[in-house]
Amino acid sequence: MKKAAKKRPAAKKPATTKRKAAATRSRRPSVPRFTDRAPAAVTEEIVRWLEDGKLLEDYCAQVGKPSKRTVHNWRRKDAEFAERFAVAREVWTDTLLERCIRIAETPEVGEVVTEELEPVAVDDGAKGRRAAKKGGRSVIRTKVVREDMLGHRRLQIHTLLQVVDRYRARKVDVGISGGVTLEAMISASWDEGSNVEDSSPSAS
Numbered sequence: 001m002k003k004a005a006k007k008r009p010a011a012k013k014p015a016t017t018k019r020k021a022a023a024t025r026s027r028r029p030s031v032p033r034f035t036d037r038a039p040a041a042v043t044e045e046i047v048r049w050l051e052d053g054k055l056l057e058d059y060c061a062q063v064g065k066p067s068k069r070t071v072h073n074w075r076r077k078d079a080e081f082a083e084r085f086a087v088a089r090e091v092w093t094d095t096l097l098e099r100c101i102r103i104a105e106t107p108e109v110g111e112v113v114t115e116e117l118e119p120v121a122v123d124d125g126a127k128g129r130r131a132a133k134k135g136g137r138s139v140i141r142t143k144v145v146r147e148d149m150l151g152h153r154r155l156q157i158h159t160l161l162q163v164v165d166r167y168r169a170r171k172v173d174v175g176i177s178g179g180v181t182l183e184a185m186i187s188a189s190w191d192e193g194s195n196v197e198d199s200s201p202s203a204s
Contacts, residue, residue: 038081046085047085047087051088109149117138
């Protein structure tokens with residue numbers, strides 16, 4: 001008689017799998033839950049970040065930082081934070097204007113690469129001179145020139161000025177529905193600069 005084959009017990013999964021999963025979860029950075037009031041430490045971080053001319057989006061993209069929606073919610077519901085944020089935004093625009101001056105004064109050397117299709121010269125068979133035949137073979141010639149990136153610098157300055165004008169235009173009360181004109185934006189920039197009082201001592 002044939003002996004019945006013994007069934008082997010199913011192999012148990014090692015317990016290290018659960019331990020690895022728990023360790024992975026513990027290594028993940030915890031995202032704090034923010035209330036309707038901005039913490040003092042976070043407020044200081046945001047103020048310094050903006051005053052350095054950095055983007056709010058880059059700050060919020062960091063791990064453990066509040067989202068842009070949370071920051072804007074604080075601006076609506078936290079009066080103290082809203083006031084400090086507004087002052088930091090003013091410094092932010094001044095920093096961008098100073099950056100425009102730095103870009104204008106600092107050359108930025110780069111390479112301009114151009115490719116041209118150049119016909120291949122062949123012997124004309126008459127006077128031994130070589131000339132390019134119409135419709136003949138051509139080769140691509142690459143030309144590299146190092147020069148100041150004036151176009152790129154102009155684009156940077158133009159973009160920064162547009163951002164500053166767009167921000168300051170929000171405070172202009174034009175009294176006309178349908179948006180703010182370029183003239184109103186320029187006028188707001190000039191008016192804001194002309195309202196600064198001269199604090200230098202007067203001659204006696």
